[in-house]
Each structure stands twice: as structure tokens, then as C-alpha cells.
Amino acid sequence: MGHHCCSKQKVKRGLWSPEEDEKLIKCITTYGHPCWSSVPKQAGLQRCGKSCRLRWINYLRPDLKRGSFTAQEETIIIDVHRIVGNRWAQIAKHLPGRTDNEVKNFWNSCIKKKLLAQGLDPKTHNLLPNARPSPSSTTVLPFTITSTSSNGFDHAVMSFQDQPNVSSSCFDPTGFIDEASYAWSSTTADHTLNVMNQTQLQGLPQVEPQQHHQQQQQQQQQQGPMHVNDNEMEFNTEAFDLDFMESALSSSDVFCNGNSLDDHLNWDCQDL
DNA sequence: AAACCTTACAACCGCGCGGAG
DNA sequence: ACTCCGCGCGGTTGTAAGGTT
Numbered sequence: 001m002g003h004h005c006c007s008k009q010k011v012k013r014g015l016w017s018p019e020e021d022e023k024l025i026k027c028i029t030t031y032g033h034p035c036w037s038s039v040p041k042q043a044g045l046q047r048c049g050k051s052c053r054l055r056w057i058n059y060l061r062p063d064l065k066r067g068s069f070t071a072q073e074e075t076i077i078i079d080v081h082r083i084v085g086n087r088w089a090q091i092a093k094h095l096p097g098r099t100d101n102e103v104k105n106f107w108n109s110c111i112k113k114k115l116l117a118q119g120l121d122p123k124t125h126n127l128l129p130n131a132r133p134s135p136s137s138t139t140v141l142p143f144t145i146t147s148t149s150s151n152g153f154d155h156a157v158m159s160f161q162d163q164p165n166v167s168s169s170c171f172d173p174t175g176f177i178d179e180a181s182y183a184w185s186s187t188t189a190d191h192t193l194n195v196m197n198q199t200q201l202q203g204l205p206q207v208e209p210q211q212h213h214q215q216q217q218q219q220q221q222q223q224g225p226m227h228v229n230d231n232e233m234e235f236n237t238e239a240f241d242l243d244f245m246e247s248a249l250s251s252s253d254v255f256c257n258g259n260s261l262d263d264h265l266n267w268d269c270q271d272l
Numbered sequence: 273a274a275a276c277c278t279t280a281c282a283a284c285c286g287c288g289c290g291g292a293g
Numbered sequence: 294a295c296t297c298c299g300c301g302c303g304g305t306t307g308t309a310a311g312g313t314t
Binding site for chain 1: 298299300301302303304307308309
């Protein structure tokens with residue numbers, strides 16, 4: 001059974017030869033690819049347009065980043081997957097130079113197994129029913145939260161005690177950053193902590209990422225709704241108004257090692 | 273050295289969506 | 294309103310390379 005898009009043609013399938021790659025690169029760099037179905041003819045290839053598109057996007061594109069995924073990229077994949085699920089194209093948008101196919105393969109061959117080994121369900125990211133909970137996730141919280149006010153601005157500070165090597169990422173799971181769509185995660189030696197504004201995410205309008213508030217996006221990528229110092233996370237309420245901060249925190253879901261921390265957390269938005 | 277197994281990833285398949293006619 | 298076509302996406306399969314017995 002051939003592709004439905006090219007069932008009338010006799011096309012080659014399977015692995016691409018270097019000669020075919022060369023033809024495709026030459027064609028696309030010369031003519032671009034306004035219509036993939038016409039690319040095989042232009043390039044002199046016995047392939048269908050769909051196959052050409054796939055080969056270009058997943059392998060030949062010059063802006064592709066080759067090589068294995070970094071720890072930071074892995075963190076981003078896990079974090080975004082937790083929110084958007086198997087929407088690989090959506091996840092790949094957060095990883096410049098990576099393709100959806102690459103992310104999907106990496107997930108299936110590597111991350112999935114890691115999560116299972118940690119007793120986490122790769123689909124829900126929650127602890128599996130029969131998994132032995134890690135002692136640190138049930139009894140010891142990796143942080144405390146306090147609210148402060150300085151220079152006329154309010155801040156909420158999340159302090160990590162005895163947690164060296166805190167790494168963190170603030171990212172935008174919907175493909176654009178605005179005040180209702182952030183997520184944040186932090187990883188220490190013993191804990192993975194995630195703060196997600198899932199409730200508001202569900203009601204988000206669908207907006208083209210590139211067109212949406214580019215200036216605001218740049219600004220917030222620099223400032224971030226929160227940022228992390230050596231061992232503490234600071235919510236920057238300067239970037240948002242107080243009403244938003246209150247609603248964001250009260251509607252956020254907070255997880256540590258896949259477990260909800262609702263019962264443990266005692267942050268009072270009124271203090272902000 | 274050969275057979276078998278595992279892993280990574282390239283490529284294919286089928287479906288759904290959106291635009292054009 | 295309907296059909297057709299091209300494209301993009303996610304799931305799945307195929308295959309080559311490396312590891313193990």
C-alpha cells in the first residue's frame with residue numbers, strides 16, 4: 001500500500017541514499033518548497049512529496065541540532081509533556097533545532113523508561129499505584145515560602161534548604177508566554193518540583209505563537225514571572241499585577257516528585 | 273566468530289484539518 | 294455545502310548498529 005498522496009506514482013521507499021539527499025537539498029535551497037507534492041519532480045527523485053518533506057524536516061534541514069539531548073532539554077520535555085501530553089510538535093517548539101520525531105523517539109526510548117524506573121506513570125507523571133514512594137517526597141519538603149515587600153514591590157520567595165545544585169526552568173507550555181500560561185519547574189538532587197497554572201491553561205484561546213505578544217514574550221523571558229537564585233525562587237510580582245498573582249497562585253497545581261503538595265503547602269495569597 | 277538481543281532513530285502509515293475550487 | 298488535495302501530526306514499524314552470550 002503506497003501513500004494516498006502518491007498512489008498513482010511508482011515511488012521508492014526506505015532509507016535515503018546520499019545522492020537522494022543531495023538532490024533534495026539542492027532542490028529546496030534553489031526553489032524552496034512551496035508545494036511538497038511538486039518537489040520530487042523538481043528534484044528528480046523517485047519519492048513522494050510526503051517522504052521528501054519528512055526527510056527534509058527530520059534530517060536535512062540546516063538548522064537542526066544534531067547529537068544527544070542535554071539534561072536541560074530532557075527537563076523541558078518532561079515538564080511540557082506533563083501538561084500537553086503526547087503533542088510532540090508542541091513540545092518540540094520549546095527545543096530549538098529539535099524535531100517532533102526526535103522528541104518522540106527520545107521519549108519512547110529513554111525518558112519513558114527513566115520515569116518508570118522512578119515509579120512514575122509516563123502518561124500522568126504521577127506515582128504508580130504499586131510504586132514505593134520515595135521517603136523524601138512524602139515527609140520532607142524541599143522549600144519554604146515566605147512573602148516579602150521591598151522597594152515598593154511584593155515578592156513571594158521560595159527557599160530551598162540544604163538543597164545544593166538547584167536547577168530550574170520557567171517555560172511556556174502553550175507555545176507563547178503570557179500571564180496565564182506559565183509553568184515552572186525546579187530540580188534538585190532529591191526533588192523535582194513543578195508549579196503549573198493548569199487551570200487557566202485549559203481556558204486559553206488558541207493564538208498563533210509567533211504573533212502573540214512578541215514584545216511581552218521577550219520581556220518576560222528576560223524577567224520571567226519567577227526566577228531562581230542559588231537556593232531560592234522568587235516570584236516577581238512586578239511583572240504582573242497583584243490580582244493576577246493571587247489568582248495564579250490559587251489556581252496553580254504544585255507537584256513534588258509527581259505528588260500534589262496541596263495538603264502540605266501553606267501559602268496565603270492574602271499575604272502578597 | 274557467530275547468533276541473538278537490545279537500542280536508537282529513520283521512515284512509513286493513516287487520520288484529521290484547512291484551503292481551494 | 295460538498296469534494297478534493299496537500300500538509301502536519303502522532304502512532305507505529307523497520308532497520309542498522311552496538312552489546313551480550
